[in-house]
Amino acid sequence: MYSYKHKIKYYETDKMGITHHSNYIRFMEEARTDFLCFHGFDYAKLEEMGIISPVVSVQCKYKATTTYPDEIEIFVTVGEVRAAKIQFDYLMKKADGTVCIEASSEHCFLTTDGKIARLKKDFPDFYEAMQKLAENK
Amino acid sequence: MYSYKHKIKYYETDKMGITHHSNYIRFMEEARTDFLCFHGFDYAKLEEMGIISPVVSVQCKYKATTTYPDEIEIFVTVGEVRAAKIQFDYLMKKADGTVCIEASSEHCFLTTDGKIARLKKDFPDFYEAMQKLAENK
Amino acid sequence: MYSYKHKIKYYETDKMGITHHSNYIRFMEEARTDFLCFHGFDYAKLEEMGIISPVVSVQCKYKATTTYPDEIEIFVTVGEVRAAKIQFDYLMKKADGTVCIEASSEHCFLTTDGKIARLKKDFPDFYEAMQKLAENK
């Protein structure tokens, strides 16, 4: 099963001695773009084509703390595929298997003229691939 | 009504030309600690006393984008006060009054011996003040 | 004398308990853009006009540490104005007057067609203003 690894950096910690909670939102992005690239959708190429994908919402539950130099493993799944919005789910685990983060994010997609894309019509290949990933998770 | 202002920094933008979505989680922290300080609870002093307050969860809805050099106004309210957990709610507005962010965060509190505090018993002054703020919002 | 103030944020600290050293490079940018705006050169407007200003070099000496919730005062001066490059100098002080940072940065400017600007010819108003600030510091 696909997973993405992130090694906590010293500069990602705060004076509480743990990884600052805002950074996990960044790790979600890292893992999501890597996951999409793994499935044939390179975000950098999509962006060159003029397609951009703003984040609509995030939610994140902090189950256990991490710190430098922990390595965390991030499992990404496609949660729900709707007409104009996709939800990704994230599970992050520490090396010992402890779940540290449960999270999700929603994204819409803009076409090159800045309008919100109808995924099925505007990006049929992407829509179908995400549908399959949502079913097979 | 109390509000906190944050001027978007150039380094808070990303190549999409907008404020990176992870930064709003940081602005929530800025606004929350300022809000608590305004109401007599200086987080730096609490921390010196050995009280730390980990974030249990965050959620954030992105309603409109912002960018450098926008100034955003952040309204913080106490959402819910429970035995061991407090929820804060956030509304962020752009200069023209557009709501850009609706968000909330949950926090627990640890006593100096690292145990999860029962707010009413362990920090009665703080508990009562938060209760009042929750009622009067 | 002009100065810019930055209040250290919790998320700018690291597990050593102090402001992470990389953040001062960001404070330099904050102070520099504010300083230029104060002198009539709004960086956001320059950028809208297609003028961009990459950083050529930075150097930073860490003389004393700071931490949340210190407020630091940043003094910016124009160090040297050359044909295609400007140097800014920075002195950062803590509330008690202690110098915490001595730094400088060099910047070039690109014209709208992406070429390195000759400041005197391409941006004469800006060149002259910077010259004056360099002399009067």
Next chain:
Amino acid sequence: MYSYKHKIKYYETDKMGITHHSNYIRFMEEARTDFLCFHGFDYAKLEEMGIISPVVSVQCKYKATTTYPDEIEIFVTVGEVRAAKIQFDYLMKKADGTVCIEASSEHCFLTTDGKIARLKKDFPDFYEAMQKLAENK
């Protein structure tokens, strides 16, 4: 020859479309701690032993820009070993071999009682290893 790789993250870019210049200071830290670990000096373990190593100065020359999703290769060398201070040098290259960054940083070391360490006396193994790395670069 030892090198460290960093893949530029989307959140490390700014609205100029390039990696924000402050981030390279963070990549230097990543590469330096990895380099030291590679040579048997795990910074996390040193810190657990109470040894901390503040940054005394950094300097960084920006020779070429990078952006998401570039991968950069970072070469770290020990520049100079003095009684109480070590300088590290950094060369960062893009995938096509272009040098994007030339940088250096100076570090002192504090003993567990908070005093500046005399490296030869206080950490003889570390001192000797760094000396050798400085000679063989």
